[in-house]
Amino acid sequence: MDYKLEMSPAEMRELGYRVVDLIADHFAQLPDKPVGAKGDPALLRPAFLAAPPAQPVPSGEILRRLEADVFSHILNIGHPRFFAFVPGPSNFVSAMADALASGFNVFNGSWLGGSAAAAVELAVIDWFRTWCGFPEEAGGLFVSGGSMANLTALVVARHTRLDDRTAGATIYYSDQTHSSIDRALRVIGFMPDQIRRIPSDDEFRLPLDALAARVAEDRAAGLRPFAVIANAGTTNTGAIDPLAEIAGFCEAEELWMHIDGAYGAAAVISDRGRRLLRGIDLADSLSFDPHKWLFQPIECGCVLLRDAQLLKKTYRIMPEYLADVHRNVAEVNPCDYGIQLTRGFRALKVWMSVQAFGMDAFRAAVERGFVLAEIAERKLRDMANWELVTPAQMGIVCFRRREAGEKFYPRLHDAMLRDGFALATSTVLNGKTALRLCTINPRTTEDDIENTLDWLDALSEPRP
Ligand SMILES: Cc1ncc(COP(=O)(O)O)c(C=O)c1O
Structure with a gap:
């Protein structure tokens, strides 16, 4: 029994090389494999129900079992003929970055806990900021995915515009908007009667005239319109709401503008994407998902705020046990900008894959x-x-x-x-x-x- 949960360097290498072989073969052989398989719950669930073993199982056996029972019963979302939902093409370099982040168990919650990790995250966020045309004072952080990015941003909107008081506040978006927005609003205390799902136009975009009419109607009824959510690529059809026009309307009406770019925002790195996403730079907040169209393995989402300080104003809490973390104001603590304290080094995979392949x-x-x-x-x-x-x-x-x-x-x-x-x-x-x-x-x-x-x-x- 090894109560220290240790392996010798030779054993670690043996296991590690086998794992790398499995992953490399997976990438290399994917086009010739089935796109995936869905297991029958009646068979698959009992297959894993055994009590945990008291004694070690040889690593070769564990990996064989994973190959036979686990990796054969998943959808290969990186398969070249996987066209369902939103594929996750991923890439091998980023998978290795995840292994490194996990191997070094990098704590990316505070500057003290992982100063270089925070510096890398800030640098990668700054790439995103620049790509999206946001001003210098913009910033953001990595989160698990689009759902968390939308939630993180909407909490900032609520805090900034409503002082967290949601009574009578109303929010507007098209009927093509992703369900993670509905879920985020549910989490932060909005009732269905505060949500205006506006029927989209013939091209599945949010119609500005219907939006304006609904906002005016709500104001006349004594309600408090406070935010509009626009889509930079809907999940259903890829439709892009008229971002610049919605931004102009939001500015005139003093409404918060959040853009859900979880699916489409990464396209700004291409010439065509930048043209199509005109107006993305005008949002107050933006969700951006590197684990979709920026080819990163899950989980890798990102939220950007036009004014990064608003994230800090919304989320920062300074308990006594983090006094050493908060002493130096020049140090940026990612935990002050979002929901997670202990958080992994998600920026590494973007950074490392961009280094390895080039923009x-x-x-x-x-x-x-x-x-x-x-x-x-x-x-x-x-x-x-x-x-x-x-x-x-x-x-x-x-x-x-x-x-x-x-x-x-x-x-x-x-x-x-x-x-x-x-x-x-x-x-x-x-x-x-x-x-x-x-x-x-x-x-x-x-x-x-x-x-x-x-x-x-x-x-x-x-x-x-
Ligand atoms: C437009 C849009 N927003 C939000 C999400 C939710 O993102 P995630 O699944 O990463 O939480 C998705 C997922 O497909 C999406 O397409």
Whole structure:
């Protein structure tokens, strides 16, 4: 028994090399593997229910078991033919960065606990700030993902604009807005009758006239409109709300403007993305998810505030046991800017992968996402059995099987999973189900797109 939970350097190396081999093989072999598998709960849950072993299990056996029972029953969201939800293409360098952050168990909560980690985080946040065109005084921090970024920002909005008193306050966003916004508002005490989900226009964007009318109506009723949430790439169709126009309206009406760019904001690094996201620099707060279109492994989200001090005003609490942390004002403590005290070194993976590949590669990788969706759109226009629902937009294209009823889609989904060649998922647009391809994986080839659409066609005949 080793009560110190230690391994010899040789044992650590042996385990480490095997783990690296597994990960390297995973990346190398992914295109030839199934897109993933969903386990049957009746079989999979009992498979892991055994009591924890009192004695050590040899590491080779543990890894074999992981390969056989765990990694074979997940969706490979980095697979080049994984087009479902929002793919997570990730990259090997960032996976190694996660191993390093965990191996050194870097504490990224305070300057004292991990000064260089805080410095790296500040530097990477400054890259994001610059890419998004935010002013010098802007700043932010890494969080687990888009949901936490939205929550973190909305707490700042509530604190700054409402002094945390939500009675009578109202908030506005389109019906295409991600559910994490609804959840964040629930967490921070908003009732459904304070939330205005405004029907989107023909292009699934927030219509400014309807927004203005609703705000005016609420003001006339004695309510307190306080914030608008705009989308920089909706999950459903990639639609971008008219950001600059909404920003102008928010300024005139003294409303907080939050942009949910969890899906799309990373596209600002490309020329095309920057043009499409005009006005992103005008937000009071912005969610930005490197674990989506910036190719980082989960978990890696980010929140940016136009005025970083507002994060500090909202979150900083100085208990007696952190007196040594707070003594020096020149030191930046990430824990003062968000919800977590103990937090991992998420910035490392962005930093290390940008060093390893260079920004030109990242820009080209983002551009590829746009192009692949356009290839899919062109092919779909030539396919007799399918109709386009929304054109390629921010790496997303939506389409529908002609003359198929609503039961067609769940059956097609099951057939896709059974086959494993590729995966697309459905959504509902204007009350009708549509399939959706999200093409942000830069390792997806043109053949992958062509073959996936032909395969979908074949899988649909006779109707699955
Ligand atoms: C537009 C948008 N906002 C928020 C989220 C939530 O992000 P996360 O899943 O990282 O919490 C998503 C996830 O897909 C998204 O697409």
